[in-house]
Amino acid sequence: MKAVLFDLFGTLVPNLAPEVWSSSCEEISHILGIEPDDYARLWSARFEDRMTGRIQDGPAQFDEILQHLNREVSQEIRTQASDTHRELLRKALQPKPDAVSTLEAITDRNLRLALVTDCSSSAPEILDSTPLGRFFSCRASSAHLGTRKPDPRMYQFVLDQLDLEAADCLYVGDGNSHELPGAKEMGMVTVWVDNGDSQHWQERFEPSGDFTVKNLQELIPLLDSLQQTEQP
Numbered sequence: 001m002k003a004v005l006f007d008l009f010g011t012l013v014p015n016l017a018p019e020v021w022s023s024s025c026e027e028i029s030h031i032l033g034i035e036p037d038d039y040a041r042l043w044s045a046r047f048e049d050r051m052t053g054r055i056q057d058g059p060a061q062f063d064e065i066l067q068h069l070n071r072e073v074s075q076e077i078r079t080q081a082s083d084t085h086r087e088l089l090r091k092a093l094q095p096k097p098d099a100v101s102t103l104e105a106i107t108d109r110n111l112r113l114a115l116v117t118d119c120s121s122s123a124p125e126i127l128d129s130t131p132l133g134r135f136f137s138c139r140a141s142s143a144h145l146g147t148r149k150p151d152p153r154m155y156q157f158v159l160d161q162l163d164l165e166a167a168d169c170l171y172v173g174d175g176n177s178h179e180l181p182g183a184k185e186m187g188m189v190t191v192w193v194d195n196g197d198s199q200h201w202q203e204r205f206e207p208s209g210d211f212t213v214k215n216l217q218e219l220i221p222l223l224d225s226l227q228q229t230e231q232p
Helices: 018-032 036-045 047-051 059-068 075-092 099-108 123-127 152-162 176-186 216-230
Strands: 003-006 112-117 139-141 169-173 189-193 211-213
Touching (some): 059 075, 139 152, 189 216
Parallel strands (some): 189 211
């Protein structure tokens, strides 16, 4: 084993709690002057477009919703709504309690790290302002590649950066986006992070890894065991 590839949302950072999402919808819809239910419905309908970068984060990300509702607002209002959304992302990208210590333990074992994440366009930049950013100079983000997991291009992008074969890598994820079967088909060993009742978000959810952990710290003895098995 030479590298560990991580999913982001639900894996290194917690799944966004429903009450946080609802509160954000209410706050942003209030800023834009539209009904929260309309905002939530139309925002959710554009999830794929945000994840693949057709709709970029920023003041213009609300334009289609506003046009659909025949609502005109100023650039200042759209910027205020965008800033609120960015703050939501910043809060959502705070690491799980054991994430940083686990990543440090992995790098201490001379294993390399990479990130493979379905995310909107500003998430990688915001990630760099968190304690996680320093670990992931190698990353594939869907909004920048224009495709999503389990497209092999998502995994291959970081494999090329690492100059490694898939068989040299462990993939760790919470099971959304069909990511685990996708990584398995590439030839990686896979680990499902079982979030239990905290798995609030289930989108193309397929929890089928070669191994299962309930917290990130459990990865360390698993990695040690796999590396011992590989020794001649």
